[in-house]
Amino acid sequence: MPVFTAMDGDAPYPHPGPGHSGRSRYDFHERTVSRHLVHRASVAEVLITGWQATGPYDFLLGAQWPRLHGFYRLPGDRHHDPVLMAETIRQAALLVGHVGFGVPRDHYYALDELGYTLGPAGLGGLDVTAAPTDLMLRITCQDVRMRHGRLAALRVHAEIERDGRPVGRGFGGLRVLSPAAYARLRGPGRPPGQRPRVPDSATAPELVGRQQAGDVVLGPALLPGSWLLRADAAHPVLFDPLDPAPDHLPGMLVLEAARQAAQRLNHPDRVVPVDLVTSFHDPIAPDRPCVVRAVREGGEEPAGGTGGTGTGRRAPVRVMLVQDGRTVAECRLLTAPADGGPVAAPPARRNLPLAS
Helix, strand or coil, X not given: CCCCCCCCCCCCCCCCCCCCCCCCCCCCCCCCCCHHHHCCCCHHHCCEEEEEEEECCEEEEEEEECCCCXXXXXXXXXXXXXXXXXXXXXXXHHHHHHHHHCCCCCCEEEEEEEEEEECCCHHHHHXXXXXXXXXXXXXXXXXXXXECCEEEEEEEEEEEEECCEEEEEEEEEEEEECHHHHHHHHCCCCCCCCCCCCCCCCCCHHHCCCCCHHHCCEEECCCCCEEEEXXXXXXXXXXXXXXXXXXCCCHHHHHHHHHHHHHHHHCCCCEEEEEEEEEECCCCCCCCCCEEEEEECCCCCCCCCHHHCCCCCCXXXXXXXXXXXXXXXXXXXXXXXXXXXXXXXXXXXXXXXXXX
């Protein structure tokens, strides 16, 4: 059983005690947690606002999304960008590792998997209102592996609620590396802090659902359905100066590349990923070319979708990131029109070596 170690200044909110319901004596959304616990340099990018251990492997977390996020934002501002769910789960997994299992701040995390799916209300559960969006995450830790009394790996499963109603669920898997283990992973003789390689030209922003050229992470490539990954270390959201592993590209950059590739395949229709599963196989070196390849799986699903709910779902899109001849990450997205609507159950995943 892990030992719960809260770091100085990052103690959990008081437990309500016997005879009191979960939120009767404290507010999970009163303040943000320490930015160091979620590996963010800017407090404005911290989404987790409170935590409480409810069991050896269970946690209750608060999170808050701003009314309008500067990067994760949909056209029209009617709904929150579902990819915020992935970033929230990522931050939750990092925090649980630190405060729940005592991972030191100088250790490194390596993402193995990250994904989410929206609840039955679809984008309707993510409506933008006049107030910030308060969320509660019920976290269960699975596949917890300890080595020499320290956390080596875990998988978190998150059930996400808004005002007591489910809006989605997700998961994240990560490994913990000591500074020495990270140095071995980086390889001998490799200088630290390699700058990302940014292709000279970018895909037109309107083709990938972006308004600013600086937010585009795809550049032209020779083969149809393929692009070069653009990794700009100056991006204020996808890259963070507090990230202790500058020698590898961040996981959220992979998700953004997959989302933009799926949007490019669906252009001119605007789509949003309502179901997303990502597996990370190898670290992505920032100083070597990485190719993003996208392909639709099967044909277009007719309007009405599964169960006749009128979702107008697109066929799943599989995105692979290939570097030095190896698939270093892959993502499977199921998209829906960006104007919202209920979400039908996703089709069975076939022939994909991805976490479900």
